[in-house]
Amino acid sequence: MEADVSQDHNEQEEEENGVVDFERFHVERTKMIQPTSLKDPKLEKLKKALLDWINSTLKAEHIVVQSLDDDLYDGLVLHHLLGSLAGVRLPLEEIALTSWAQIRKLEAVVGELDKRLRQPDNKWDVSLIHKKDLLATLHLLVAMVRHFQPELELPSDVKVQVALVEVSERGIRSDVQTEVLTGESHISTDCNRVERLLTLEAHKVAVVKQGLLGFVNRSMSRLGLHVSDLDKQFSDGVILLLLIGQLEGFFIPLCDFSLTPANHVQMLSNVSLALSLLTHLGLHVSSVQAQDVVAQDVAATLKVLYALFSKHAKQDEKMAAHYV
Incomplete structure (x- = not known):
């Protein structure tokens, strides 16, 4: 009990002296596609178009992707796409078995892609791709198509409802927003x-x-x-x-x-x-x-x-x- 009183006193003293413990205000933010949007025919059409594009691009390398949700997290497919589309082959192991090796490979591949895509507000990162985040993966793939093969016509006006969840010491806060994956067809x-x-x-x-x-x-x-x-x-x-x-x-x-x-x-x-x-x-x-x-x-x-x-x-x- 005395320890609790002492801790409260120290925290009060720190606040009075202008010292703020920022760890107490750490906020974790996540975005998730709403279940209803996952069943949207437009989203399904976009996923199929991207799957067909990947498999067509990598056909000569005998690589077949069956799921955008599960097959891109380890960096292998993205590395081969980088090679086929940009002619860049990085000195990386072909198959990364451990989580650490997969993240290391993704960091190298996504880093090279970011240099070429040059998008100031990336809606993807290595951590999200490795966690099989479908929203981040879709944003990355759409950006790659737009940059490397702009003549390829993707399904237009694809939007999803996204739940934004914030978890902090103060509790959980959520909101729903609309996120655009593809705009109007050129x-x-x-x-x-x-x-x-x-x-x-x-x-x-x-x-x-x-x-x-x-x-x-x-x-x-x-x-x-x-x-x-x-x-x-x-x-x-x-x-x-x-x-x-x-x-x-x-x-x-x-x-x-x-x-x-x-x-x-x-x-x-x-x-x-x-x-x-x-x-x-x-x-x-x-x-x-x-x-x-x-x-x-x-x-x-x-x-x-x-x-x-x-x-x-x-x-x-x-x-x-x-x-x-």
Whole structure:
């Protein structure tokens, strides 16, 4: 009893003298995804997209990840991703068996990733990744996709409800907030820009179309082709397919499409192939149908061209954005 009185007296004396024991005010903060959000179809779609991306990236190394929750905590997968995406191979043991070795490996790998991602407000750290924190793991993987493969289209507008729990000497305090994992799709933004563009004055629409026309003709100059009418010359899909091949650096076999389409069916087949290629490249112009392009729908044609323009002509995009 005397010891308790003495301790209280000492604490009171310290406070009166301006001495504060900061250990008494230590607060532990944790964030957890709410169970309802874990069942959100958008979150499930994002997790699948990230799993597919990891397995596709590491296919040549015969690494298969089955769970984002359980398979990334020891640093092995992240180390191989770092090697495949950035060409960096650190002098680390391949398989870290002990917790200490896993944390040491994660510190090296995450440190290298942070240097490249350069995000001032990281929502992940080594401790969270090692504890299999799904929220931190998702934030890291999304940041990696955005940095290393920006053309890959992840599910847009994915948000989760997160419980923030603070544990201190004063008790437990909790709050629920919304945390954004992915924002609005840049492809959707491009489509919205085109739709807004078509509501503007005719001279502004003409300026942007002229900019797109210049972009197309610069890209097609090596083939000796010239486009003068955006509204009509893409309706059979031929120039669109050749443009995609030039921009992406691959050759589309002539047996796969009709170089001189003679009817509506062949034109529709060409445009469908072009849209399929765009989807494969991560340029999902989901609101565009092949029949719209064939029918010379100006909005559909411009959405396709603007998606390609946004990816391959970032500097010129500033000009178009000024008018949209």
